[in-house]
Amino acid sequence: MTSDLDASAFDGRIVLPGDADWEDARVGRVFNGRRPGRQPDAVLVAESVEDVQRGVRLAAAKGWTVAVRSGGHSWAAWSVRDGGLLIDLRALTDLAYDEDSHVVSAGPATKGGEVLSPYLEERGRFFHGGHCPTVGIGGFLLQGGQGWNQRGWGWAAESVVAVDVVTADGELVRADAHHNSDLYWAARGAGPAFPGIVVRFHLATRPLFGALAHTVHGYELDDFTEVMTWLYDTHHRVPDNVEIVAVSMPVPVPDGGERRLFLVTGLAFGDDEAHARDSLAAFNTSPALDRAVFVQDAAPSTLAQQREEQLRNNPEHWQYICDNAWIDGENTPAGVAAMVDGIRPLFTTNPTAHGFAIWMSNAPRRELEDMAFSLHTDAYVAAYTVYEDPAEYARNRAWVDEVFAHAEPVTAGQYLGDSDMTNRQLRFMAPDNWSKLQEIIAARDPEGRFHRHLAADPDTINVNHWQREEARA
Template identity: 50%
Template sequence: MSAAAEVRGRLTLRGEPGYEQARVGRVFNARKPDRYPAAVLEVADAEDVVAGVRLAIERGWAVSVRSGGHSWAAWSVRDEALLLDLGALRAIEYDDATGVVSAGPATMGALELAPFLTERGRAFPGGHCATVGIGGYLLQGGQGWNGRARGWACESIVAVDVVTADGEHLRADARQNSDLYWAARGAGPGFPGIVTRFHLQTYEAPKAMWHDTWSFHLDDAEAVIHWLHEVLPALDPRVEPVMAATRLPDIPLYEGVEHPGGTVLLLHATCMADSDDEAEALLAALGTCPVLGRELGHVTGPTTVAEESVAQTAQNPEGHRYAVDCAWTNASADVLAPLLLDIWRELDTDHSFSIWYGWAPTRQLPDMAFSVEGNVYVATYLIYTDEQDDALYRSRVHERTAAIARDGGVGVYLGDTDFTARQDRFLDPEHYARLEQIRAHRDPAGRIAGYLTADRDGLNVHA
């Protein structure tokens, strides 16, 4: 029997009706790529992934993978590959005895996993945006709620179920297939297999989650950046401070204060703690800003992941085109502030925004593929609707981010990259070499499409 006959999901070959929808219908970025898979298999279940890999072997196709479809650069859409769309793999199960939740890779972190766990009094460091799939998110690291205290989300993976490049379905954890378990925590699209299920350690839900949100004129940004660089290293890790240059009108404003128009600076910190009093006390560390009294507004109090997700969704609308880039940096405020202001002053569409995310102090990471982080994370999201603006916004975001990478930059977080436009280091060189060995051993024919890059030799080279 031919492998195609064993497939139970919907298989759409290039040229057949429904192909375009299957190719890019679930890609979040409205800037759809000019790449054309040989076929798309919307799998029926995990075993169908095995059938799909066998089909790809039979036809001589590479294999690409889609879980939630949120990769900015649409890594899942690859020329002449069989695209395995795992959208149906979203079942969630929880084991009360171990606190381990297992979930399919297309499960949406904040929209599906978080409420499921909240009902059970549990939590997991899911992504900030409601609809991101856990598949791509976890494989590349996972920067989620409470990340400074809880670490990268992938640190909470206890096992993965994987279909290998030769079609074997196996479990990888600390005891068996531990090379794949190591790679599943940070390799991102370079993972040499297809994860059909994640097994994740959950935690007792925090008793209190608070936010503390200040709005400032952009003219005060330099002072705020300098001050945050001073307080960050000693800031309790349960506090996550993010500065966002944003143009959305919905910001805290004191009564009688009008939005100044254009770009403003939000300082938005969240905190997970054991009580409301403790959360309030931890956030009080942000009450020492030198330009206090000049703020446009300030709101603090209890919040929830669900409420925060609403704001994230408003900032990241569907149906828009995105040009995105990021950099980890250990630069001083003196170096970084003018570079950030170059980006922030240039924002010129309603939804475009750019963040300074305080991550320090960095810590010794567990032994896993993920291995590059810095004191501060800078990411810029240029969001627009007109295809004619692609060249403008893409060159702008990558050139501006390259300037940050050049002066104190230590690399990138895979989740906000597009290596077809700008490459930088994402793994420690030794980790990258180990990953390459694992890939060569597990996928000698190079069946899994892997990193999407304009320059294969420049992969993981520090800019």
């Protein structure tokens, strides 16, 4: 390192452009192999909370803006910004569990499935972290957190009881319902616009369930409309201990080989095996059951198996393009037909061999706590192209854009977790919550020390792009 920066001031390391490990420090921990060219001025690989405080103070002295990386799983690589200091929190992974309160404290770079979940399982507890086990809890919780059985247990951020935050002036504060409650409110949904750095989360845990059972039906893509229409009619009635996901993906088929099917899945978190199995009964009412390519009915499963499956389906460092939408138009028969038609191309036309699409039930929709996260509907969809050759970018980008344009008439907004606002901007928060967040940001970070949402049009963030002109007027 050649600069006026005092390396000995940190427990960790400052890495600068030109250093041998610059590229690794800049993007090495970004999950998506589609790396951005954006160049920070420096990366601080923090070793301690004090390092994070020193980093924020250094940035203030230098006039730098600060970006943050916890687990590196932002699809759009939000941690990599042009200019300023990237603070990499990779070392902040310590865990502590309090037997009396059942609260677990975890560093923001903790991997929710790979590390936190087994740690809690040993103690007979569970936290519904992200599905892919390597997702960091930092970015995941800040944007809401669509964890295991979110339809029944709520957004993962609703289980945050407190956060420890390094503020824009480098102070360390605790934020909960009674202290610094503005930061506590914002930490549950502000996503990349959070005006601070969370260095520790305090999370309410739940008792570990007794048994898991997994139903999977594999249908031909031609059956999509009939099966999806039935699922819209049925998902409200399935008990809320069942996660309901429909997926388009390539799978091994009984007659050999592998091909893309439309899978309808129910994962029941039961008190015991019988409870888990009984919770899945509604899946057997599918009108296309006799035409299914295969049916796995309430097979016993484990969290370890589920995590392995997620890792297999999400290979690290491949190229991903994804987008998503909250789908609306329920409660009328025409609405269901429009929704099924609107999302059909996501599931039936993916141009990449490993690409996939998901439909996730969020019904019956629950009232949310008062927190920044504030937009969801009864069902969520996301589609992903997954490929290795960067030359495929243009074709795959065109497909993602086209299928989500087709879904626009039934789109209410989107979830930050699968979004990329450099490509497409949609609403992700209720307007009043968005206004309140702007006030909190203005009060907590008046000099703009922290980067905010990475968006092509910063003036119309949280606006559906087809309503942009209206919003400007």
